[in-house]
Structure formats: C-alpha cells, structure tokens
Amino acid sequence: MTRVMEDMTMLKKPKTKLTSFFSLKNRINVGPKHKWALVGLAVLLSIPTVSVFAAEKVEITWWHAMSGSRLKVVDAIVESFNANHPDIELKPLFTGTYAETLTKFIVSYRTGTAPNLVQVYEVGTQTMIDSEAILPVYQIPGMLGETWDWAQYVIPITNYYSVEGNLWSMPFNSSSAMLYYNKDLFAQAGLDPNKPPTTWKEMEEYGEQILASGVVDYVYSGGWPGWIWEQTLGYHNHLYADNDNGRAGLAKKVVFNDEFGHMVFETMVRLHDKGIYIYGGPEYAANSAFKAGQIAMLIQSTSSLAGILKASEFEVGTSFLPRFEGYPIGNSLVGGGSLWVTKGKSEEELRAVWEFLKYLGQTEIAIQWHKGTGYFPVTNAALKALLDEGWFSNQTYLTAFLEILSGRRDTAAATGARLGPFVEMREHFRAALEKAIAGELSPREALDEAAEKMNQLLRDYYELYGG
Amino acid sequence: MQEERFPGYKWLPYLLVAPSIAVIVIFLVVPFVQSVRGSFFISTPFGTKTIYVGLRNYIRLFSSPDYQNSILTTLAFSAFVIIIGLSISLGIAQLLNQKIRGLGFYQVALIWTYALSPAIAGVIWALMFAPATGLVPYIVSRLSGGYVLNWMTNGRIALLVVAAAATWKMLGYNIVFLLAGLQNVPNALMEAARVDGAGPWKAFWRITFPMLSPTTTFLLFVNMLYAFFQVFGLIDIMTRGGPGNATEILVYKLYRDGFIHLNTGSASAQSFVVFFVISIAAITQLRIATRKAIYAR
Numbered sequence: 025m026t027r028v029m030e031d032m033t034m035l036k037k038p039k040t041k042l043t044s045f046f047s048l049k050n051r052i053n054v055g056p057k058h059k060w061a062l063v064g065l066a067v068l069l070s071i072p073t074v075s076v077f078a079a080e081k082v083e084i085t086w087w088h089a090m091s092g093s094r095l096k097v098v099d100a101i102v103e104s105f106n107a108n109h110p111d112i113e114l115k116p117l118f119t120g121t122y123a124e125t126l127t128k129f130i131v132s133y134r135t136g137t138a139p140n141l142v143q144v145y146e147v148g149t150q151t152m153i154d155s156e157a158i159l160p161v162y163q164i165p166g167m168l169g170e171t172w173d174w175a176q177y178v179i180p181i182t183n184y185y186s187v188e189g190n191l192w193s194m195p196f197n198s199s200s201a202m203l204y205y206n207k208d209l210f211a212q213a214g215l216d217p218n219k220p221p222t223t224w225k226e227m228e229e230y231g232e233q234i235l236a237s238g239v240v241d242y243v244y245s246g247g248w249p250g251w252i253w254e255q256t257l258g259y260h261n262h263l264y265a266d267n268d269n270g271r272a273g274l275a276k277k278v279v280f281n282d283e284f285g286h287m288v289f290e291t292m293v294r295l296h297d298k299g300i301y302i303y304g305g306p307e308y309a310a311n312s313a314f315k316a317g318q319i320a321m322l323i324q325s326t327s328s329l330a331g332i333l334k335a336s337e338f339e340v341g342t343s344f345l346p347r348f349e350g351y352p353i354g355n356s357l358v359g360g361g362s363l364w365v366t367k368g369k370s371e372e373e374l375r376a377v378w379e380f381l382k383y384l385g386q387t388e389i390a391i392q393w394h395k396g397t398g399y400f401p402v403t404n405a406a407l408k409a410l411l412d413e414g415w416f417s418n419q420t421y422l423t424a425f426l427e428i429l430s431g432r433r434d435t436a437a438a439t440g441a442r443l444g445p446f447v448e449m450r451e452h453f454r455a456a457l458e459k460a461i462a463g464e465l466s467p468r469e470a471l472d473e474a475a476e477k478m479n480q481l482l483r484d485y486y487e488l489y490g491g
Numbered sequence: 492m493q494e495e496r497f498p499g500y501k502w503l504p505y506l507l508v509a510p511s512i513a514v515i516v517i518f519l520v521v522p523f524v525q526s527v528r529g530s531f532f533i534s535t536p537f538g539t540k541t542i543y544v545g546l547r548n549y550i551r552l553f554s555s556p557d558y559q560n561s562i563l564t565t566l567a568f569s570a571f572v573i574i575i576g577l578s579i580s581l582g583i584a585q586l587l588n589q590k591i592r593g594l595g596f597y598q599v600a601l602i603w604t605y606a607l608s609p610a611i612a613g614v615i616w617a618l619m620f621a622p623a624t625g626l627v628p629y630i631v632s633r634l635s636g637g638y639v640l641n642w643m644t645n646g647r648i649a650l651l652v653v654a655a656a657a658t659w660k661m662l663g664y665n666i667v668f669l670l671a672g673l674q675n676v677p678n679a680l681m682e683a684a685r686v687d688g689a690g691p692w693k694a695f696w697r698i699t700f701p702m703l704s705p706t707t708t709f710l711l712f713v714n715m716l717y718a719f720f721q722v723f724g725l726i727d728i729m730t731r732g733g734p735g736n737a738t739e740i741l742v743y744k745l746y747r748d749g750f751i752h753l754n755t756g757s758a759s760a761q762s763f764v765v766f767f768v769i770s771i772a773a774i775t776q777l778r779i780a781t782r783k784a785i786y787a788r
Contacts, residue, residue: 123751130536130753151753155537241639302622303644306731312624448752458734462644488535488542 081113082376085139089125089361090197091118097396105383112376122148122361123447133157138366140377143196145361147446149185150270152364153192154444154489159367162190164378168371176385176403180428183439184358187271193362194381197399199327200356200428201248201255203346207339209320213237220343221321224291227346231300234320245304245313246323249457250450253280254357254440256288259345261354261437265482268436270443274490275482278449281475284351286468291348293460293467303461306454325359326424330398333420342423354438355431360399400425444485449478523766529759536753548760557736558744558761565740568654569718576658577710580665581703585695587666588673598670605663609721613728616656642730646737649730653738656729657722665710672706673699708780715772719765741765 090098095118102116119125122145132138133155144152152158165172174182174191181195207217213234221227231243246252257264262284265275295301302319304310314322315335322332323345333340345356363384365377383389390406393399395415401407407425416422432438443449456474460467497503530548534541552558587598604612620627622641631640642649676699684694720742726732732739732747739747742765749758 127750127753134538151536154535156539157537302641303734305643306733309621309643312621316624318624445752448754451747454733455735458644458646462646462734464646464735484533488533488540 081111082372083113083115084141084373084376084380086114086116086141086143086363086380087119087125087129087139088116088143089118089120089122089145090143094197094397097393100396101384101389101392104389105380108383109376109379112379114376114380126151130155133366140366140369140373141380142364142366143361144193144364146184146359146440147450149193149362150442150444150446153187153442157366158192159365159374160187160190160192161194161365161381162192164365164374164381168375168378170378172382176405178400178402178404178407178429180355180431180433180439181358181400181402183433184442185362193364194384195402196363196384197327197360197393197397198358198362198402198428199325199360199399200358200424201252201323201345202326202356202423202427203343204314204322204324204328204332205341205343206314206317206320206336207341209234209239209317209338210341212239213320217339217341220341221346222344223349224346225349227321228291228295228298228300231295231298235299240318240320241299242302242319243300244321244323245302245310245319247304247306247308247310248325248359249303249306250453251325251357251359252323253453253457255345257285258354258357258438258440259431260284260348261352261432261435263437264441265443269439269441271436271439271441274486275441275443276486277479277482278475281471284348286471288348289457289460289471290467292457296461303458326400326427327360327398329420329424340420342420344423344427353432354435355433356427357438357440358428398424400428443482444489445478445481448481452477452481526759526762529755530763531756533754533756536755544756548756549764552757552760552764557739560736561739561741561744564650564736564738565719568650568657568722568738568740569715571651571654572657572661572718572722573711573714575654576661576714577665577707579658580662580710581669583662584666584669584673587670602663602666604660605667607660609660609724610728612656612660613725616652616659616725617729620652642734644734646735649734649737653722653726653729657718657725660725661714661717665714668706668710669703672703676702704780708776711780712773712776715776716769719769741768 086102088098098116102114106112106114117139119128122143125142126144126148129138129142129144138157162174177191177195178198181198182191185191185193185195203220205220210217210220214237215230215233221230227244234240234243254264257280263269263279265278265280267273267275269275292301296303302310302313304313308324308328310319310322311324311328311332313319314324315332317336317338324332329342347353363381365374365381369377384393385403387403387406387409390401390403391410394401394406394410401410410416416425452474456465456470459465459473460470464470465473531543531545532541533544533548583601587594587601591597607615619625620640620642622628622639622643628640632638640648642652680698680702681694684698689697719740722740723742723746726738726740726743727746730738732743736744741761745758745761745765748754748761
C-alpha cells in the first residue's frame with residue numbers, strides 16, 4: 025500500500041513531464057517522408073473498393089453446414105455455377121453444424137446481415153416457416169415473372185417441405201434411414217447372407233442366433249435415436265403429434281405414447297437387455313463399430329452409405345428398416361436439409377439466388393451431388409438418368425432410394441412431423457432411451473416422461489405463435 | 492480539503508480509465524442488463540414476438556428436475572476437479588521439486604497437458620474410452636474377464652470420465668503454480684524444522700502447506716471457474732451432456748437451451764443463476780482466503 029502512495033506522489037510533482045508526454049507535436053514527427061507513406065497507405069486501402077465497382081457482379085451469399093468430403097462437392101458445384109454465370113458471384117460459407125448455422129442465421133437476420141440463402145436441417149423446418157424471415161420458394165418464380173414446374177421434384181421429398189401443397193424451401197440434401205448388415209458375419213453365424221431381417225421379430229431371432237454363434241459381442245447398433253423413432257412411427261403410418269403431425273396447424277401434444285409406441289420402445293429396450301442391441305450415441309459413433317466388424321447390423325442414415333462401403337472390408341448388405349408385423353404400412357421419412365431464401369433482398373439478388381436453385385435441379389448437377397455425397401437426387405429426371413445409366417445395378421444404392429420412393433405418401437403420418445421445438449423434443453426422446461436402457465426408469469416411465477416434457481414444449485410454442 | 496492529484500489536469504484520470512470503462516460497459520454491463528431483462532420474457536427465435544412472463548422462467552427452472560439434476564452434477568463435477576485435481580497436482584509438484592536426473596523432461600511431460608485445446612483433449616479421451624474400439628474398455632474387459640465399460644450408456648461412468656479428463660487437462664496449470672510456490676518455501680525453515688526433529692510428513696503439514704496457502708487459494712478460485720465454465724469444450728466434444736442428462740453441467744445446459752433450443756428467456760434466467768452462484772462462491776472464498784492465507788514472510 026505504501027508503495028502505491030509513493031507512486032502517486034511521484035506522479036503529482038513533475039507537471040512539466042506530463043505536458044511534454046501528451047503533446048503530440050514532440051512525440052510524433054510528421055515530416056515529409058511520413059506524409060508520402062500516409063498517402064501510399066490511403067491508396068492501398070482504396071483498392072478493394074475500386075475493384076468492386078469495376079466488376080459489377082451480383083454477389084450472393086450462401087451459408088451451409090456441409091463439411092468434409094461433402095464440402096468439396098459443394099465447392100465444385102459452386103465453382104461451375106460461377107463459371108457458367110459470369111454476372112453472378114455466389115459465395116458459399118461453411119458456418120458450422122446445422123444447429124450453429126441456424127443460430128448464426130437468426131443472429132444475422134436480427135442484425136441485418138443475413139445471407140441470401142441458408143441450409144437448415146429438417147427439424148428446423150417449422151422454426152423457419154414461422155420465422156417471418158424467409159421467402160417461400162414457391163412464390164419466387166411468380167415474383168420474377170417466370171413459371172416453374174414443381175412436379176419435376178421427387179414427391180416424398182417436396183411433401184416434407186410443403187405447407188398446404190406449396191413448397192417453402194428447396195430440397196437439397198435428402199436422406200432416409202435403412203438397415204446395413206455384414207454379409208460375412210451373417211454367413212459365419214449360419215444365416216443366409218441374402219436374407220436380412222425384415223421384421224423386428226426376426227431381428228430378435230437373428231440376433232439370438234448371431235450371439236449364440238459368438239462371432240460378435242453385440243448384434244446391432246444405430247445413430248440418431250430421436251430420428252429413428254420418427255422413422256419407425258412414420259414407417260407404420262403412426263402419428264407423432266396431433267393436428268396431423270403439426271401439418272394441419274400447430275401441434276399441441278404428442279400422441280406416440282400409446283399402445284403401439286410403448287410396444288416399440290419396450291422392444292428396443294428388451295433387445296438391449298438381451299445384449300442384442302448396443303446403444304451407439306446420438307449421431308454416427310456406431311458406424312465405426314460396424315465398419316470394424318464388431319457389430320453385424322446398423323440402423324443409420326442412408327447418407328452414411330458411401331463412407332461405409334469405402335471403409336468396410338466385408339460385403340455390405342442393405343435393406344429396408346425392419347417392421348412390426350400386423351400394423352399399417354406408412355413410409356420412411358425424409359431427413360437432411362433444405363435451402364431457405366432470405367426475404368427483403370433486392371430483386372437482382374433474388375434473381376441470382378433463383379438461378380442457383382434452378383442450377384441445382386439440372387440433371388447433371390443433381391447427379392454430381394448424389395454421386396459425390398450419397399444424398400438423394402432431388403428431381404425425377406436425375407433419378408431416371410441414374411436408372412438408365414445402370415447406377416442402381418448396385419443393389420445397396422437402390423435400397424436407399426426405394427426406401428423413400430416405395431411407401432405411401434398420402435398421409436401426414438407417413439410424411440413426418442413438423443414441430444416448432446423439434447430439436448429439443450428429439451433430445452428428450454434420446455434422454456428417455458438412455459434412461460431406459462441404463463435401467464434408471466422403466467421403458468414405460470421413460471417414454472411417458474419424455475412425452476410430458478415434449479407436451480410442455482409444444483404448449484410453450486403455441487403460446488408464442490398460436491395466439 | 493483533499494489535495495488534487497493531477498493539478499491542472501482535472502479530467503485526465505477519467506480520460507485514462509475511460510477505455511477500460513467503455514470495454515466493461517459494452518461487453519459486460521450492457522449484455523448483463525439485457526440478459527436480466529430477457530429472463531422475464533419468452534420470445535420467438537427471430538424476435539418477432541416477445542411476451543412478458545414475470546418470474547415464470549425462474550419458477551420453471553427451479554421446479555424442473557432436469558435443472559436440479561444439473562446443479563447436483565455441476566457440484567459433483569467441480570468438487571472432483573478441485574479436490575482430486577489439486578491433491579494430485581500437489582503430489583506431483585512435490586515430486587518435481589527435488590533434484591533428480593532428467594527433471595526438465597519430467598516437468599515438461601507433466602505440464603504440457605495445459606497447452607492442449609479442450610477440443611483436442613476431448614477427442615483423445617473420447618477415443619481412449621470409445622466403448623467398441625477404445626483402448627481403456629479393452630483393457631478393462633481383459634482384466635476383469637468381460638466387464639463392458641460403456642460410458643455412453645452409464646451416466647456415472649460418463650461423469651467420472653469427463654471429470655477425469657477435465658482434471659488431467661488442468662494438471663499442468665496447477666503443477667506450474669504449485670511448483671513455483673514450493674520453490675519459494677525457504678530452505679532455512681525446512682532445515683530448522685528438521686533440526687527440531689520434525690519428520691517429512693509433519694514438516695509438510697506445518698510448514699509447506701501453510702506457506703503454499705496464497706497459491707492454493709488462487710488455484711482454488713481458478714479451478715472453480717474452470718470447472719464451472721471452461722470445461723464446456725470438453726463436454727461438448729465428449730458427451731454433449733449425455734447419456735441422459737448425466738454430464739449436463741449448468742453452463743452446458745445454458746448453452747443448449749439458449750443456442751440450440753433457441754429458448755432465450757430460460758437461458759437468460761440460467762445465466763443470472765450461474766452468475767449469482769459464482770459471485771457467492773467467489774466472495775466466500777476471498778473472505779476466507781484473506782483471513783486464513785498467509786501472505787507475510
């Protein structure tokens with residue numbers, strides 16, 4: 025303390041020193057030499073502005089969540105688009121995971137710095153519809169004085185992103201879920217490698233046989249538990265939430281915790297308790313176990329196909345998701361993401377964005393996207409071209425498509441739910457599954473608890489948007 | 492009458508502190524006031540609609556079993572990181588504080604963990620403990636004759652693994668400070684103790700430990716902040732708060748509610764609660780520390 029006081033008194037005395045310190049004239053000598061340096065700096069700084077004026081390109085931005093090998097395909101497509109459109113400069117930007125991208129978009133919209141185009145995952149669909157921040161894609165051709173044939177897109181995909189029959193976002197990266205299995209392990213366990221299980225009863229029987237044969241410690245695993253739960257409901261034409269899965273109006277409660285839902289959930293937990301199923305985490309952690317031959321089957325997104333085929337040293341089989349016999353048949357659901365157009369931008373920019381959306385639908389681009397990433401081609405023409413080319417002679421690729429194209433598409437249950445607080449609801453399901461297989465709660469208690477939490481979320485959402 | 496400290500420059504002191512004040516106001520005070528205000532509202536993610544709900548965000552929070560669980564998890568986690576972490580660090584620092592061959596190598600080997608980013612540390616631990624492919628579950632299963640160590644389905648093990656990773660990550664930092672503290676303990680005191688017939692154990696508790704108390708107090712505080720806030724990256728990489736909500740500490744829950752679930756009202760309320768808890772803890776610690784710690788030589 026005394027030292028500090030000394031410093032203070034020292035500061036007080038030499039008034040002259042202070043004056044000289046704060047007099048800029050004495051400190052910085054702005055001689056002629058320095059003046060030229062300043063002029064040079066000013067010229068340098070103005071160069072970028074000049075070049076912008078010279079180019080006169082329409083600059084549009086696109087935020088997406090495609091990383092790794094997918095990013096390379098995105099960049100290649102953007103590059104060819106820019107080369108084909110000399111008057112447009114499309115700038116893609118990887119903005120992190122789906123969740124991070126959505127959060128960044130929200131913040132940027134509120135501060136007036138939003139991109140023209142943003143990729144949003146399928147669970148964020150209702151949030152975007154309610155955002156008042158976007159322009160539904162079905163309105164864009166009309167605004168630009170064009171007409172557009174929306175029937176050229178694959179219907180189960182457009183159904184997912186449509187409100188009352190009108191498409192709100194452009195389908196981009198669509199996938200579904202399917203069953204992958206290891207044919208070599210099937211053969212070693214004495215099963216027919218060309219007969220994957222088709223029902224959950226068979227899953228259990230095959231599982232017991234594979235366990236008994238001792239070729240693996242666990243039979244199957246999977247990722248995205250909340251999404252697989254939606255898939256299972258949709259696959260049996262069973263509603264997830266009321267108000268037609270939230271498609272006829274905001275949903276007010278979930279309806280999956282009935283007799284069917286409890287039976288499905290109890291089956292999952294029972295297979296775990298028997299050692300057939302091993303929990304594989306929230307996303308893709310189980311893929312490595314499958315690729316390493318440590319499990320015989322995997323329930324995962326179709327978009328994992330390319331990676332699995334590449335890394336597996338055994339013969340990979342694919343099949344539809346197993347069913348519960350005696351229940352109605354619905355359809356697999358579309359997952360992945362779609363592209364949303366920000367509203368309030370100039371017509372010039374909108375025209376450029378629309379050019380890009382049309383470009384993505386061109387047959388060769390849709391095929392390039394599909395072959396590079398494993399996501400579905402979004403147009404019927406691209407699908408036909410792939411069929412003609414014989415691309416689907418590899419049965420594994422065919423499964424991924426038939427999965428989504430084969431089911432019924434006329435019910436809300438088979439289209440999938442569209443809910444406001446969907447992200448958080450999925451997590452409640454994941455937590456319920458984790459609690460049930462850890463034995464913390466009985467399957468029935470866990471599922472009911474999750475449903476109750478989800479209902480609270482739906483009520484909160486209704487309070488904000490429903491009034 | 493008080494003498495002027497800067498005669499002739501009445502506004503100079505204010506001018507000099509103005510930049511700091513501006514930074515604090517813009518980046519700390521304004522956001523703080525905004526989140527306190529936000530905690531009384533619910534609003535849509537895009538801010539199109541905001542409804543005043545009074546204390547409902549707080550009431551919901553404290554009546555939510557998930558939040559109560561998160562508080563307990565945070566306390567257990569912090570206790571582990573602080574108590575186990577500091578004890579191990581002190582032991583290692585004590586071992587490093589002697590003249591042995593290759594001392595420099597040991598010191599670097601034990602300190603470098605602090606240089607790792609939380610993301611890298613998280614990935615390393617997640618790979619080591621991966622249930623199907625990891626090294627640790629393999630060794631455990633071999634040694635125990637088939638026990639399956641799967642932290643992805645066992646919340647307690649998950650919390651333990653994350654806490655161990657967090658502790659390991661902080662070891663280097665703690666060791667540096669404790670080692671510096673140990674090297675400041677005057678040899679004369681230790682020799683005097685030895686002459687008086689004190690064994691190493693007694694000398695440690697009667698001389699070294701009290702002499703270390705300023706360092707320990709500082710580390711207690713830093714480790715608490717670490718366990719509350721900075722382990723975020725580690726948890727995000729390793730467990731994302733799961734399985735169930737077993738590793739969802741307060742700051743992680745706040746992040747998820749605010750930035751993933753887009754529920755800003757509840758997240759604001761949570762940030763105020765965390766602020767309150769940390770303030771109380773900090774004030775208590777400083778009070779006890781200034782009274783008990785021995786700073787004088």
